[in-house]
Amino acid sequence: xxxxxxxDLCVIGGGSGGLTTAAAAAAFGVxxxxxxxxxxxxxxxxxxxxxSKALISAGKHVAAIREAGRFGIRVGEPExxxxxxxxxxxxxIAAIEPNDSVERFESLGxxxxxxxxxxxxxxxxxxxxxxxxxxRYVVAVGSSPLVPPIEGLAETPYFTNETIFELRxxxxxxxxxxxxxxxxxxxxxxxxLGSRVTVxxxxxxxxxxxxxxxxxxxxxxxxxxxxxRDKAKVVGVTRGENGPRITIETGGSPETIDASHLLxxxxxxxxVAGLGLDAAGVDYDAKGIKVGPDLRSSNRRxxxxxxxxxxxxxxxxxxxxxxxVLRPILFRLPVRERRDHLPHVTFTDPELxxxxxxxxxxxxxxxxxDVLRWxxxxxxxxxxERHTSGLIKLVLGRKGRVIGAGVVGMAAGEITNMxxxxxxxxxxxxxxxxxxxxxxxxxxxxKRAATVYYRPYTEKPFVRRLVGLLARFG
Ligand SMILES: Cc1cc2nc3c(=O)[nH]c(=O)nc-3n(C[C@H](O)[C@H](O)[C@H](O)COP(=O)(O)OP(=O)(O)OC[C@H]3O[C@@H](n4cnc5c(N)ncnc54)[C@H](O)[C@@H]3O)c2cc1C
Ligand SMILES: NC(=O)c1ccc[n+]([C@@H]2O[C@H](COP(=O)([O-])OP(=O)(O)OC[C@H]3O[C@@H](n4cnc5c(N)ncnc54)[C@H](O)[C@@H]3O)[C@@H](O)[C@H]2O)c1
Numbered sequence: 001x002x003x004x005x006x007x008d009l010c011v012i013g014g015g016s017g018g019l020t021t022a023a024a025a026a027a028f029g030v031x032x033x034x035x036x037x038x039x040x041x042x043x044x045x046x047x048x049x050x051x052s053k054a055l056i057s058a059g060k061h062v063a064a065i066r067e068a069g070r071f072g073i074r075v076g077e078p079e080x081x082x083x084x085x086x087x088x089x090x091x092x093i094a095a096i097e098p099n100d101s102v103e104r105f106e107s108l109g110x111x112x113x114x115x116x117x118x119x120x121x122x123x124x125x126x127x128x129x130x131x132x133x134x135x136r137y138v139v140a141v142g143s144s145p146l147v148p149p150i151e152g153l154a155e156t157p158y159f160t161n162e163t164i165f166e167l168r169x170x171x172x173x174x175x176x177x178x179x180x181x182x183x184x185x186x187x188x189x190x191x192x193l194g195s196r197v198t199v200x201x202x203x204x205x206x207x208x209x210x211x212x213x214x215x216x217x218x219x220x221x222x223x224x225x226x227x228x229r230d231k232a233k234v235v236g237v238t239r240g241e242n243g244p245r246i247t248i249e250t251g252g253s254p255e256t257i258d259a260s261h262l263l264x265x266x267x268x269x270x271x272v273a274g275l276g277l278d279a280a281g282v283d284y285d286a287k288g289i290k291v292g293p294d295l296r297s298s299n300r301r302x303x304x305x306x307x308x309x310x311x312x313x314x315x316x317x318x319x320x321x322x323x324x325v326l327r328p329i330l331f332r333l334p335v336r337e338r339r340d341h342l343p344h345v346t347f348t349d350p351e352l353x354x355x356x357x358x359x360x361x362x363x364x365x366x367x368x369x370d371v372l373r374w375x376x377x378x379x380x381x382x383x384x385e386r387h388t389s390g391l392i393k394l395v396l397g398r399k400g401r402v403i404g405a406g407v408v409g410m411a412a413g414e415i416t417n418m419x420x421x422x423x424x425x426x427x428x429x430x431x432x433x434x435x436x437x438x439x440x441x442x443x444x445x446x447k448r449a450a451t452v453y454y455r456p457y458t459e460k461p462f463v464r465r466l467v468g469l470l471a472r473f474g
Contacts, residue, residue: 002130005111007031009329010125010134012117012275015042017306017318018140019100024326026108033134034110035117035127041100042142043161043307044315045093051165052185054092056347058085059192063224063349070386080194082170089165119280122299136301136329139282139289140318141275143268143307150177151236156244158237158262167261171195175246175259177234179205181346182265184217187226188348197226198257200248202233206346210358213408216389217348237262270308285310293336295325303329311337314344340403341424345413350390353416356404356423362395367403370396372429374449376409381440385410392445400429400453407445415443422446429453 007030011022014036022034039046065078098104102112115128125132145160147153159167161182174190176183179201191197199205205228206214218228235254236247243260270288277283283290283298287310295303303325304310306318320342327333343355362368376382376390390409397403405419422432432450437443457463 005033005130005132005134007033007111007132007134009033009136009138010035010132011138011140012125013042013140013142013271013306013308014040014100014105014112015140015142015306015318016044016315017142017308017322018042018138019105020319020322021138021140021305021325022105022110023108024322025330026105026110028330029109030330032110033113033132034105035113035115035125035132037114037116040102040105041097045096045100047162047165049315050093050096051089052161052182052189053347054089055085055165055189055193056185056349058088059189060349062192067386080170082193083168085193086165086168116274118274119276119282121279122281123301125276134301137303138322138325138329139275139297139302139304139308140306140322141271141308143270143288143313145264146267146269147264148177148234148266150234153237153264156237156239156262158244158264160264164263171259171261173198173243173258173260174263175200175244175257175261176263176265177246178265178267179203179228179230180208180265180267181206181344183263184221185347186263186265187228188221188224191221191224191226198259199226199228200232200234200246200257201228201230204230206352208344209346209352209354210360210393210406212359213352213354213391213393213406216391216408217346217350217352220350220389221348268307268313270310272308294328294334295321295337296328311339312342312344314342317342341420343416343420345416347413350387350409351412352406352408353412353419354404354406355416355420356402357395358404358406359393359395362397362404367397368395369398370400370453372396372449372452374445374452376442376445378448379440379442379445381442381444382410384440392449394429394432394446394449396429396453402427402429402432405446409442409445411442415446418443418446 009025010033011018012035022032026032068075105112113127117127120126173196176199179199187197187199232248232250235249238245240258244262246257247254281299288308289304291304305321307313324335327335346352372394374392377388382388387410392407395404402422407415429450437447
């Protein structure tokens with residue numbers, strides 16, 4: 001029998017959160033065991049961010065060719081080889097894979113076990129016949145596609161984010177259940193690559209974002225021919241003649257829609273099954289492992305990061321949390337997670353970014369003092385790029401502090417980086433006004449929105465009188 005492993009740290013799950021934790025801890029010379037049961041890189045690399053952004057990028061090229069006429073360039077309708085597009089997606093994963101590989105982590109000094117991990121008691125984990133007794137554990141086991149209890153779904157073939165990227169023939173009519181970020185990103189990409197696409201959303205589309213901004217994204221999808229049906233709850237699925245037949249409830253009598261392919265994207269379920277959390281004394285619920293602001297579970301040796309920790313489900317959040325838990329684990333320092341500065345971006349065209357509260361959220365919390373807007377149409381670079389549809393909104397708290405910001409438009413994800421710094425560092429409109437933004441860049445819209453705050457000052461009689469008085473002195 002192999003000897004018991006007794007590392008300082010055992011990380012369970014080799015996705016975004018787990019790999020960041022393991023690599024950073026190993027860099028400090030700490031003994032680390034990493035356990036991964038599936039593909040290294042987890043959801044983000046294999047079934048999530050990376051393949052979805054690669055597919056979106058292919059769709060963007062199609063759109064650019066179709067729009068080339070606006071620049072005086074004449075090209076025909078692009079010919080799309082769907083299987084070759086999937087080769088491109090596979091190629092992007094392959095290019096990133098070495099960073100997340102077993103070989104790389106072993107070269108960093110991490111002991112990697114490729115097996116299913118399960119707690120056997122509060123201090124011990126078993127995986128692939130090995131026993132691990134670590135001083136601390138970081139659980140980063142992620143989430144899986146939620147399969148809703150829709151009648152007939154289990155008996156009908158359907159896709160999730162774990163299978164859709166393997167599909168090599170172009171869907172004739174893709175019906176997407178769920179109008180969250182997965183559904184909307186996948187809908188636009190498939191439409192651009194030549195499929196008919198219908199999205200069925202039981203509530204409202206992209207409901208976590210500002211409706212004033214999402215309206216611009218949804219308008220674009222409709223213009224491109226995506227059928228968007230909100231308040232259309234899917235209640236049943238059967239096998240139709242050419243694929244799944246979907247029944248929706250829209251308030252009136254039920255309606256049916258025929259698809260060639262069905263993609264289910266209705267949220268995520270935490271990967272708690274088989275993890276032995278009860279044996280470990282780790283409390284959990286339907287959202288995942290229950291953690292405090294220090295990301296520690298009810299078992300003081302066990303921390304949780306990423307999707308399993310029950311908070312916002314993004315790779316950058318998993319990475320941020322990985323950075324946080326290392327402080328108590330390595331340096332015995334206290335730590336407190338912040339959520340008010342976490343950004344997210346939906347990679348549609350136009351992109352949609354948000355950091356901190358939306359206007360409605362700030363209002364509901366009683367924190368809203370002002371909202372500043374600046375349209376893309378008033379930005380010279382947006383004009384040169386002919387991408388003038390878009391808007392930035394700065395949500396202000398007391399004394400001109402930027403507590404939230406949303407942006408929709410070309411490269412909104414990149415602009416969200418700057419806004420994330422502004423909100424995270426608790427900056428004010430004065431900071432945005434005073435920094436020098438290179439011309440002509442799209443990011444200038446942040447600065448221009450900030451100047452709106454000062455417009456009323458130019459109208460104040462006192463200020464005008466003072467300027468007039470000073471002018472007399474030459
Ligand atoms: C289609 C899609 C697109 C997305 N796009 C974006 C995006 O653009 N930007 C963004 O920020 N986020 C995006 N996300 C979300 C992002 O992928 C997740 O938030 C992120 O992967 C979470 O990281 P994690 O470490 O918590 O989990 P994961 O990356 O999923 O890693 C968990 C790992 O744990 C392993 N595991 C599970 N149970 C066990 C066990 N018992 N023993 C051993 N190993 C186990 C799994 O095999 C997996 O590899 C997207 C998600 C999807 C589905
Ligand atoms: N760009 C990004 O950062 C990005 C991209 C994709 C996914 N993600 C992450 O993955 C998570 C999961 O995304 P998601 O889109 O699957 O989930 P989601 O929870 O954001 O959206 C699911 C949608 O499905 C709808 N729905 C549920 N049951 C339904 C039914 N029976 N009929 C019709 N509609 C129904 C819900 O009303 C909801 O709007 C996101 O929350 C996000 O954290 C991030």
